[in-house]
Amino acid sequence: MSDAAGPVLDVRHLTIGLPPGGERATAVQNVSFSVGRGEIVCLVGESGSGKSVIAHSVMGLLPQALPVRGGQILLQGEDITHAPVYRLRELRATRMSMIFQEPMTALNPVMTCGDQIDEVLREHTQLSAAQRRAKVLDIVREVLLPEPQRIVASYPHQLSGGQRQRIMIAMALVLEPVLLIADEPTTALDVTTQAQILKLVLQLQARHGTGVLFITHDFGVVAELAHRVAVLRLGDLVEVGSKHEVLQQPRHDYTRMLIGAVPTLKLQQRTVDATAPLVLRTQRLNKTYFGGGWFGKRRSVHAAQDVNLEIRRGQTLGIVGESGSGKSTVARCIVRLVDPTGGQVLLGHDDIAMMPSHRLRPLRKRVQIVFQDPYRSLNPRRTIGEALIEGPVNYGLSRLDALERAKKLLAMVRMDAGAMERYPHQFSGGQRQRLCIARALMMEPELLIADEAVSALDVSVQAQVLKLLEEIRERLNLAMLFITHDLRVASQVCDQLAVMSQGRVVEYGPAHQVFGAPQHEYTRALFAAAPGRDFAFGASAAPA
């Protein structure tokens, strides 16, 4: 049955249907690729390309609504396309395993991590309790978790995101399967944690000779990890090849477009007018959250500590940092969505940090913000037109004039004027983000804050929205505060850069200085962790 010489996973002409009434009839069509022993194959594609569907079909985890319409899935030569449930159950964990994007939801919150790994062994082996215990500790050590005894006795919520993903990997690999499927396992993690997890996957895969099907949308990760790459576009496999073939001599236009859209880490130098008027200055801005109280112990979290920033007209200040570094808190303090606990936020000459809301209201229109999640930033029950004119009408503009302005701005963000009659769910993520930008610009702000505004978008859409923001800043001579966790994106748009860690700005200066000669240890660690940093993406890989 098992075929040592052949590929571990062989997918042949796989076609998977979608429920009727959707935008297309099949989730993937006629997809063929293979994963050899000890090989890492990266399956790359944008959202909706069907990459997760393929992963789930291999594991036999597809919902009923997505039937396999044709083709074969061979695991070590055994056809598992229509394998019965009990056979799949036998194969899972012993010969193929999967790790997921969100380790918090993939782990059971009411079982200790040790018990969850142990469950795999109990189901699939006849080992005694003591043997199982020893094996659990071994694998926890192997995924390089500190203090295995303590980790094994911990519940998932007591661990960090990276540690949870290590537990997932331990669970997946404890029975040494021949195939590991990783479905965007590092997407929810910070960049430094991601670097460690990628390193771990590489180490374990090399040690055990596991075949890995790694699903990702991030070409940085591909450059870091892959032996071979398969590119999916709307369910079609457009290109398969070795990493170098695909990344450096992409044959298909779509691949070329995708790789061309990946922002380079090379800094885009721009002359900056240091005498332009100051739009925003924060001085010793502080935000402390208090928890507990009453009966519990009172705890305080310093989300932002002594943050000093300056943004001049026509310039972009970037704040980069990992999750929990306080970058969004700073933005929200500046928009006064949260009230700072100390310091000053100077908007021109007005200090809005502690201003009571009735005095703040006339100043609100001077700062506008675009949020991360385009799906939640627009009220689903109001038309785009209503959303756009809401702000100006609040400040006394007539509906007619506001509609006129909305038409102009829709044109500026390259949207059709017909969009005004429609509801948010009729637009894609990228289109919605353009609409959010238009809504912010309706107020004619002096400062535009983009809080991870492109992070939720696919790479090609991201490139367009970045370009749009750039254009708008130049045309309207706006000051922009650009918050991101992605160094590539930051390197594309920022003139000044502030690196935040644990509520503090650890490094602040002109972007070329911070990128060229990072001073702070944390900044250097952050740069070192950027996936695929040695790989030339962007313009250099795009067609001449």
Added chain:
Amino acid sequence: MAARRDWTPTDLAALSVESATVVPQSSAWSRVRASWSVRIGGLVLVILVAIALLAPWLGTVDPSLFDPASRDLLPGKQGEITTLEGETLKHTFWMGSDSFGRDIYSRVIYGTQVSLVVGVATALLALTFGIVLGLCSGYLRWLDGPLMRVMDGVMAIPAILIAIALVALWRGSLLTVVVAIAVPEIPRVTRLVRSLVLSIREEPYVEAAISLGTPTWRIMVRHILPNCVAPLVVQGTFICASGILVEAILSFLGVGLPPDIPTWGNVMAEGRAQFNEYPHNIFFPGVFLAVTVLAVNILGDGLRDTLDPKMAKRV
């Protein structure tokens, strides 16, 4: 200033990808219409409303008329009934008659009016107060504590007890009964609305509205309330069903509407003493009550499944 990168070769291709990802969504209304629960529950209710509206033309007599000669007739029996003018008419008692000689069929049919009015009025009253209080306590944090403690207090008193107390205070009338049934429901609606508001107020579109300078009341009415509608419609149907049931219970206990007003609860209360000999006195109003409450609940379930899938999983 020049753009920093040459994007042009990729723009068009990328656009085509993006526009292809727009997902067509079926509207809530079309999903509601396709649901069998909604169809069945809705159909039964439409029939009941028709019965209530057409009561005088459905072969009924004035439900308060009685005739000592036609006491305790079995269903389908012929008998006589005396009008207010003293005229004696021949009448077929399809559902029999009670111990006063009143026509149960007429009383049950007219009782439909009372039940539906009580159900709908209770739901509207409880929703109106619940929405206002819930919006305030969810969005205005300083009001939250005091308001919710009052609500907790109201919830701590058994609903029937509040109803009995109110009816005892103000005499039994339709308005009293509706208020008495609605008051204990208000805290439940308030809690539901409050919990919805607490999650919706954190949505980025509400924060965007704040930064667009939208006044608080307008955020509450235009941004938060419309996004609470689906669960509230569902909750409304359940209040309606329980309102109908509670009205019957109150009437049955003799603390609801006065006995001369035909309600299903009153008919059953009067039939109770003779239940052993004449079970039909309770059977027919009971069937109407059960069918109505069932229909409203089925409709509510259907609406919940189609409008509010998240809640469907929770309940």
